[in-house]
Amino acid sequence: MAGPSAPAVLAKGMKHLDLDGHDLPPSPAPSSPSNGRKYALATELVYTESGDQYNSSSMPIYQSATFKGGPGQEYDYSRSGNPTRTHLERHMAKIMNANRALVVSSGMGACDVITRILKPGDEVVTGDDLYGGTNRLLTYLKENGGINVKHVDTTKLDVVKAALSSKTTMVLLETPTNPLIKIVDISGISSAAHEANTDCYVAVDNTMMSPYLQNPLDLGADVTYESGTKYLSGHHDVMAGIIGVNSASLGDKFYFMINSTGCGLAPFDSWLLLRGVKTLAVRMEKQQANAMAIAEFLENHGFKVRYPGLKSHSQYALHWSQARGAGAVLSFETGSINLSERIVESTKLFGISVSFGCVNSLISMPCRMSHASIDPATRKERALPEDIIRLCVGIEDLTDLVDDLSQALVRAGAVRLTSEGFEALSVAEGETGRTTQVVDEP
Numbered sequence: 084m085a086g087p088s089a090p091a092v093l094a095k096g097m098k099h100l101d102l103d104g105h106d107l108p109p110s111p112a113p114s115s116p117s118n119g120r121k122y123a124l125a126t127e128l129v130y131t132e133s134g135d136q137y138n139s140s141s142m143p144i145y146q147s148a149t150f151k152g153g154p155g156q157e158y159d160y161s162r163s164g165n166p167t168r169t170h171l172e173r174h175m176a177k178i179m180n181a182n183r184a185l186v187v188s189s190g191m192g193a194c195d196v197i198t199r200i201l202k203p204g205d206e207v208v209t210g211d212d213l214y215g216g217t218n219r220l221l222t223y224l225k226e227n228g229g230i231n232v233k234h235v236d237t238t239k240l241d242v243v244k245a246a247l248s249s250k251t252t253m254v255l256l257e258t259p260t261n262p263l264i265k266i267v268d269i270s271g272i273s274s275a276a277h278e279a280n281t282d283c284y285v286a287v288d289n290t291m292m293s294p295y296l297q298n299p300l301d302l303g304a305d306v307t308y309e310s311g312t313k314y315l316s317g318h319h320d321v322m323a324g325i326i327g328v329n330s331a332s333l334g335d336k337f338y339f340m341i342n343s344t345g346c347g348l349a350p351f352d353s354w355l356l357l358r359g360v361k362t363l364a365v366r367m368e369k370q371q372a373n374a375m376a377i378a379e380f381l382e383n384h385g386f387k388v389r390y391p392g393l394k395s396h397s398q399y400a401l402h403w404s405q406a407r408g409a410g411a412v413l414s415f416e417t418g419s420i421n422l423s424e425r426i427v428e429s430t431k432l433f434g435i436s437v438s439f440g441c442v443n444s445l446i447s448m449p450c451r452m453s454h455a456s457i458d459p460a461t462r463k464e465r466a467l468p469e470d471i472i473r474l475c476v477g478i479e480d481l482t483d484l485v486d487d488l489s490q491a492l493v494r495a496g497a498v499r500l501t502s503e504g505f506e507a508l509s510v511a512e513g514e515t516g517r518t519t520q521v522v523d524e525p
């Protein structure tokens with residue numbers, strides 16, 4: 084679990100130094116289990132010591148902008164460093180299998196920090212089914228920063244290879260993508276990118292999986308980042324972004340940006356995230372078990388379902404070669420925008436909301452909400468079905484969730500109740516009977 088800096092940390096009598104040579108609290112540095120083997124992630128998530136003077140069980144919130152004392156002390160100004168934030172960063176580095184983690188005010192803030200190392204003339208190769216906000220930021224950089232951004236189908240290794248060149252300075256990936264749930268070969272693309280240009284950085288947005296299910300750095304990526312607003316915090320009560328790296332120089336570059344722009348996560352938000360992440364394992368296990376059952380339920384009723392837990396997913400093998408679970412986001416098509424709208428409006432437990440990763444189940448129509456910032460023409464070009472419904476499954480009782488969805492499907496007219504159970508109606512009748520054209524333009 085520990086990276087190259089670990090031996091210094093684990094050796095008896097040695098000081099616990101971070102990459103900058105700071106003497107830090109002993110944990111959340113990588114723990115040294117008494118049983119001689121590595122603790123499992125579920126254990127590491129909850130195991131943390133703060134070195135607090137009162138032995139507090141929860142890391143205190145150092146709600147202080149400044150720290151008294153002279154030069155050479157560990158903390159002086161919270162934009163540059165704060166004990167609560169440092170504690171979270173070291174905890175996250177351990178969880179992400181990274182040598183260094185940096186926490187900022189949002190997932191997009193993390194993406195901003197990462198892309199700020201680009202210079203005019205640099206080339207970025209990225210996907211064509213990106214998170215809306217990422218797409219918006221890259222478009223801004225293309226139009227104002229002199230960055231050449233190439234959007235390609237990153238699910239095809241040969242297409243990515245053809246787009247790479249010695250000028251490619253960054254490859255930015257997301258897997259699974261959302262809401263199309265396309266899988267991207269992290270290790271294949273990382274090798275190809277480094278072959279094309281040894282100085283190329285491969286950055287992976289790991290928000291959909293969380294470090295509990297996928298560790299991009301172990302697969303050859305240089306940077307892993309994610310929105311802490313989602314699974315890491317789990318309760319939709321805080322916004323945060325996390326960046327993980329193994330390279331000390333890359334970590335320093337990102338730290339420079341964070342200190343320069345002042346986007347480091349605030350003490351109280353750091354504390355909320357520390358609290359939330361402790362339950363990541365139990366939440367994720369329950370959420371993906373619920374998601375799997377719901378994906379099967381929908382597939383059995385004739386809907387086209389996209390979920391990497393289903394054997395019918397065309398990239399099932401690739402996904403499981405790099406991840407330990409399928410996550411809890413799935414999408415399905417109904418064949419009609421109107422029908423999708425009626426379904427989304429008819430659920431009660433599945434709340435209509437953007438975002439995911441919360442303990443509550445959510446439902447949305449991405450083309451109307453999270454992906455609305457991508458213009459309709461581009462959505463069409465990228466084959467984003469306008470009727471697609473995204474489900475972000477929470478930790479509620481499974482029977483209640485299935486009942487809620489079933490009733491919504493019946494009320495919306497997508498299925499009919501018969502003596503044998505549900506019967507799908509024409510628009511949802513398998514591949515051939517389905518209306519695939521967009522029914523009404525938004």
Ligand SMILES: *Cc1c(COP(=O)(O)O)cnc(C)c1O
Binds near residue numbers: 189214217290311323
């Ligand atoms: C939410 C999200 C982001 C942005 O994170 P914020 O915390 O909302 O800024 C980036 N990528 C993906 C895949 C996301 O789902």
